[in-house]
Amino acid sequence: MELEISRVGALVGDGARARMLIALMDGRALPAGKLALVARVSPQTASAHLSKLVAGRLLVVEPEGKHRYYRLAGPKVASLIEALSVLAPVPRLFQRDPADTNGLRFARSCYTHLAGHVGVELNDAAQRMGLWVPSRGKEYKVTEKGRDWLQQLGIHVNTARRGSARACLDWTERRHHVAGPLGTLLFKRFLELGWIARLHEGRAVRLTHRGRFELEQQLRLRLRRS
Amino acid sequence: MELEISRVGALVGDGARARMLIALMDGRALPAGKLALVARVSPQTASAHLSKLVAGRLLVVEPEGKHRYYRLAGPKVASLIEALSVLAPVPRLFQRDPADTNGLRFARSCYTHLAGHVGVELNDAAQRMGLWVPSRGKEYKVTEKGRDWLQQLGIHVNTARRGSARACLDWTERRHHVAGPLGTLLFKRFLELGWIARLHEGRAVRLTHRGRFELEQQLRLRLRRS
DNA sequence: AGATCATTTCGACCGCCGACGAATCATTCT
């Protein structure tokens, strides 16, 4: 019935839920706790909101450890938020300027792992080189060769444990980057090695010259400029 | 603040308001009473909803006599409804097929007057020929020449009274057609003369060959085909 | 196993918003 559109409207009609959706507009997956913060409500309230958003097919949830990561259910949802922002007065807040958008698209942190163009290219290259291979579900299994590479990089990861590496669908690239503990460790190590650097306070990440050289060298890939 | 988008969401988050918006999706202007019917609420309730929709810039209102006609505030609003319908299950109800849309764009009834391409061309031609001229506000003032033309057509309209002819912004054409008592009388007379004919039960109107000939002849205009 | 943290469920409270009856205002028709 036509009633159904009002259900969707009601979902975005709450301030707390709207703040959550806006926070997820860049395709990041955020845990419930962080969404409670941005929504400025208690964790209990946030949980109720998130349940409704998932039930309403506006969000999808991916459990990962003791966290539960929520992300927009798809581009259609982003379109809806954009259509709403057009009608809303003073909507400029989350309008990213194109320059910054390009920055985000090229490299950014997806919570604690590397996303964007660099993230997906890294993931692809690693699989081409046989460092890890797809396992069941969205998981990756790190190979012997991969373990060596990680060790040489200074990363120790318990590759025996299930779920140490997971595929995460990248918002802007529509391809997968690597998430899970492995993704987190890689991200941290790249920061330590000075291959990438955080920009400002946000999620944007800059690939350093050193980082570009090392990645292209070690993984035999070519990253596009900027 | 980002809160503003939730205000828009809340507006479409109510079933009655959603039914109103859907009823207005084709660009028609409907009076409050009719919108109360489609929304299935009392006139008082409908009035409250309409006030909110106008305050929220989703609708605009045009008083005309004792009626108040409401219409969507612009294409952006239609886009929003469409974006919502994409996310809503079973949204097909109000999806217009393109063929019918073309028909509506060419000629249709705007409640009781002629709208669409034919409507705006008629209005323009009449003004070029000096049958009526813009008066203050959105009103038209029928000239002596116009009164003669109307009388020859078999229409008697009290041209002395204010508001006997008003400009109505056409949804599809973005130009004005003539509304008010004059518009209503013209529409009725055109039907009687067989210049136009209603299609089915809806608001679509067909321009007959006779009608095309007479209008193009009398008003020295050329209407595009179909 | 116990401790800790993230998250969810349950339960209760409260406020807001949509509903309509009655009355008022505005306009048109006779």
Place this chain on the structure above:
DNA sequence: AGAATGATTCGTCGGCGGTCGAAATGATCT
């Protein structure tokens, strides 16, 4: 002018939904 019709305002009621405290669940770390 008076009646009739359309629309809005006012006031009130009722219920849905957002909020958080308390407690349960699940997962990880030592």
